[in-house]
Amino acid sequence: MNTEIIAIIVMFLGTIALAIPLGKYIAKVFAGNKTIFDPVFNPIERLFYKLTGINPKVEMSWKQHMVAMLTINMIWFLVGMLVLMTQGRLPLNPDQNPSMTADLAFNTVISFVVNCNLQHYSGETGVSYLGQYWLMFLQFVSAGTGMAAVVTLFRAFRDKTATDLGNFYEYFIKSCTRILLPLSFIVAIILAFQGTPMTFEGKDTIVSLQGDTVEVSRGPAAAFVAIKHIGTNGGGFFGTNSAHPFENPTYLSNMVEMAAQMIVPFAMIFAFGYFIKRRKLSWMMFAVMTVGFLMLAIPNIKMEMDGNPALTSLGIDQSLGAMEGKEIRIGAATSGFWSIVTTVISTGSVNSMHDSSMPLSGMNELLAMMINSFYGGAGVGILNFFIFIILAVFISGLMVGRTPEFLGKKIEAREMKIAMIIALIHPFLILISAGLATAFPGQGASTLNNPGFHGFSEILYEYTSSSANNGSGFEGLGDNTPWWNISTGIVLILSRFLPIIGPVAIAGLLAKKKFIPEGEGTLQTDTATFGILVFTVIIIVAALSFFPALALGPIAEYFSMR
Secondary structure, three states: OHHHHHHHHHHHHHHHHHHHHHHHHHHHHHHOOOOOOHHHHHHHHHHHHHHHOOOOOOOOOHHHHHHHHHHHHHHHHHHHHHHHHHHHHOOOOOOOOOOOOHHHHHHHHHHHHOOOOOOOOOHHHHOOHHHHHHHHHHHHHHHHHHHHHHHHHHHHHHOOOOOOOOOHHHHHHHHHHHHHHHHHHHHHHHHHHHOOOEOOOOOEEEEOOOOOEEEEOOOEHHHHHHHHHHOOOOOOOOOOHHHOOOOOOOHHHHHHHHHHHHHHHHHHHHHHHHHHOOHHHHHHHHHHHHHHHHHHHHHHHHHHHHOOHHHHOOOOOOOOOOOOOEOOOOOHHHHHHHHHHHHHOOOOOOOEOHHHOOHHHHHHHHHHHHHOOOOOOOOHHHHHHHHHHHHHHHHHHHHHOOOOEEOOEEOOHHHHHHHHHHHHHHHHHHHHHHHHHHHOOOOOHHHEOOOHHHHHHHHHHHHHHHHOOOOOOOOOEOOOOHHHHHHHHHHHHHHHHHHHHHHHHHHHHHHHOOOOOOOOOOOOOOOHHHHHHHHHHHHHHHHHHHHHHHHHHHHHHHHHOO
16 A cells, blocks of 8 residues: 555656646647747648648637637537437447447537547447547547647737737647647557557457457557547546456556546646746645645545445455455556546546545545646646635635735726626536436436435536536446437537637737736735635535535435444
């Protein structure tokens, strides 16, 4: 166990150390400065612009950015529906997997388009290789969409007063070619050498250790798994995701996959500081997020290492920790850490079954998604955190009797209304959806395998995961039904695009305002004091919104086990 803890600490600190120079590189990419990779990527991007007729030098307002984002996402959705609903008759299907039903295809395509990857199917039996490649494409472009959107916010605070905030397509292409693709290539190479398959061959026949002849699915998994983590997507090539020995063969691959899902969200925070030349502000943001992350991760590691008290009372050895639903090659401590990494960062990949987590570990996993502001997904994590910065600035202004200001721009009624709407959308979608599924047992609750408190937690987790663009699940839930496919699909759409449009709209409105130089009465937003205020606002909003629901689920389950 001590070795596992040391490995976790080294991996976490190493990821931070790599994220700082990566953040500096990302800032240079989006600022249009020269980088060492320009000779490689400039010709590729020029060819793409020539083929598509896009002029990357045409500046866009924040509204034009959002129109471009919604338009291309709609195109990807329509193409994805066509592919998945006809995959049974298309090529690259050696295992003869059938086409998806309309409701399952709707849920799957929406889920991958919005960077959630909530999978109501098993990867090796539910999708052909052609379908997997289209979903892998969506994992690139959905991450690129989030990164392109947040650069709009970067520009709004770098330029003193502006109406044009760069070109969405340029930011999007650079995100995919210069950041996501090279990092994914590195991770895919490591995974392939560790044993993750990368082939177009179908199932292979093997003889197990106990002498049984079984068929084992293969496929182009290494490339898929790499972008699922680098892009904070989380979709599993196989049904059991990164608990599968082909997706995650070794302890080294496990460490690499954890670092891969953290590095871009970390780097984007530092990139913000480099881009607007306010590095101290980015460190304040990172510190607040890290404190929140550790407050969730450390208890989870301990609870999973301590084991299940119900089994201990029966005299069962728990020295390895709570190992139900976990892989012995990974261990309880690393599984507990991953469960918070994947829910805080909104990746959603799993290396253990969250449904088997200890009750309060499950509560922390839920809280990580309910708060949805500690690191977050590629790009959009900063957008979520930005809303709480606006709320904290407004509260600070009320406390001292001054008009709230952030980075030289006044926060007025219009911006506050948008911020409050976006802050309330997340709990609204989760709690209303969970309430409806519970109120109509013939639709939602009838698919539960676990009654009582844990069953409610499964319902709550499904909608929380959908609203947080996460994709992980408490898999005691039979979720491939029209109710779950359509209801979570609607939540996925609203919870992805509204929280992007809202912060970008605020940034666009602030960008137009006159820049006010800092004076003696200016609120310093890059200090520890302001960081504490932001953290307090986040905790209060999450606690007030979700504590009653958590009390009915994981907290009640915890006390029922004592």
